[in-house]
């Protein structure tokens with residue numbers, strides 16, 4: 001095996017950046033490189049030409065300007081003049097090209113990051129600190145010490161010519177004294193190496209601290225974000241926030257600042273070394289001139305070569321910027337590897353995914369356990385559960401019992417850390433997740449609020465059917481949001497964000513209906529498994545009753561998993577599972593669980609009693625309500641737009657009378 005050239009870590013970022021540029025645009029990178037080389041070499045060529053020009057003056061003056069020596073002088077003069085003009089014009093062009101390439105690099109890395117982070121089927125990598133740190137760089141944190149990759153490209157366009165210029169200057173000095181040339185050829189690269197290593201070290205320190213810096217930035221942004229701005233004013237938190245920002249930022253930056261201190265010593269040592277080499281060089285030049293060992297032209301050339309050799313920038317901001325900003329490039333490029341799903345535990349082999357027909361028989365959890373990455377607590381311990389196809393299952397339990405985790409596993413967003421989920425006897429891990437998800441529609445508890453049009457917000461549930469406007473309207477109608485959308489200023493095209501011209505925000509409950517419509521749109525587009533995680537948590541009691549009243553219609557023929565704290569609805573499903581600390585504590589129909597007299601029966605009765613108390617604020621009917629089955633609809637009711645009269649026979653369950661109702665067949 002041939003040994004590969006090992007790039008020192010300090011230069012790995014710059015090397016990765018240089019390798020990246022042709023991937024972005026071969027043509028621009030080639031022009032940029034050619035421009036840089038010419039810009040770098042020009043000063044040396046000008047120096048030599050100027051030396052020759054000076055050297056040609058005495059002969060031309062002696063023989064006359066029309067003599068061959070005079071014509072030679074004019075030729076040299078024209079040549080040097082042209083070079084000087086080129087020296088003025090080329091650098092701005094090269095730096096404009098570098099700016100464009102830099103912007104391209106930012107965009108390219110953002111696309112790479114987006115693809116890398118979006119590619120894995122699961123979402124575990126989104127809590128990986130390394131992935132998050134690289135993503136923060138891609139987003140270009142304002143308070144971080146790491147620059148954007150575009151800054152590294154701009155710095156490279158400045159630093160690289162300076163390095164090359166100095167190298168050519170040193171190469172010219174070889175002709176004066178070969179060992180002096182070699183000394184220069186070694187001295188500056190050493191200085192650059194040490195300084196780049198130092199900047200890189202501090203850059204890495206800042207990269208590692210970006211989590212803390214992000215916290216500082218989060219605090220800063222709180223003050224200027226609409227949501228928290230209300231509470232900040234109400235509770236007079238601005239002062240507190242400013243002080244907290246200051247402390248967090250300082251504590252995040254302190255190690256970085258401390259890390260910079262050794263730099264002063266390094267700079268002193270390197271400049272000392274370079275000072276000695278300079279002293280020696282100028283001394284030798286003066287001695288050679290004094291003893292007539294050098295002609296006028298040679299003295300002019302070597303003096304300029306020395307000036308160029310000194311141009312070997314190592315200590316300025318551009319060098320620091322290059323190291324800081326380029327240091328992040330390998331991290332971003334490695335996102336793809338880092339974000340890959342971990343090999344899945346258990347018997348299933350990665351890469352063995354097979355097509356997924358819709359489930360036909362049952363979904364089974366077999367001794368399923370889950371521990372989220374980076375935690376040492378099990379969200380699910382050992383869950384055994386069967387969900388027959390075409391039936392409904394409700395999951396109830398205390399906060400943190402593991403209900404949402406159960407459905408996240410069903411969606412393949414995480415893999416069980418032990419046990420397996422089977423679909424018609426096939427391990428879910430063996431099934432192509434993208435195909436499987438076509439069969440599953442979910443309303444998550446923390447559903448997304450897309451700052452897109454109302455139409456997009458609903459059709460994103462099944463983008464391949466986005467053009468089907470009837471389907472979209474039907475989904476909105478089922479979720480009870482159709483009249484509201486049609487009354488928006490731009491109807492379906494209204495952007496659901498007040499930040500856009502003509503856009504609007506919705507109330508929490510209206511947003512929830514939009515999210516429900518999205519889930520129902522996916523169902524109408526063909527999904528056969530419907531998961532509803534607290535689908536009515538933000539709805540008023542009337543809207544909730546309306547949705548639940550239609551629950552059986554909405555879920556007819558589907559395999560439905562419902563997570564809810566509303567027992568009036570939970571009781572309607574075929575089977576109910578009580579989760580407790582990540583384990584199935586009870587399982588059965590409503591009647592069976594009531595007969596059992598355990599946790600479910602206790603929770604059910606507590607809620608029934610609270611609803612039944614006429615003075616209870618949770619009673620939809622209020623203190624004067626005579627019974628539990630009154631109609632809640634009314635002609636002016638904005639909460640139930642266009643819906644049929646809604647009754648809530650189960651919203652006020654009370655004791656044994658409710659137990660007598662038959663569960664859904």
Ligand SMILES: Nc1ncnc2c1ncn2[C@@H]1O[C@H](COP(=O)(O)OP(=O)(O)OP(=O)(O)O)[C@@H](O)[C@H]1O
Nearest residue numbers: 372375379397398399400401402403404405406445
């Ligand atoms: N992404 C995550 N990373 C780490 N721990 C998590 C994550 N999501 C949930 N947990 C933890 O897993 C446990 C179960 O959470 P889960 O959301 O499944 O509970 P839940 O029963 O749905 O609760 P709730 O009724 O409050 O919605 C909790 O202890 C929670 O802190």
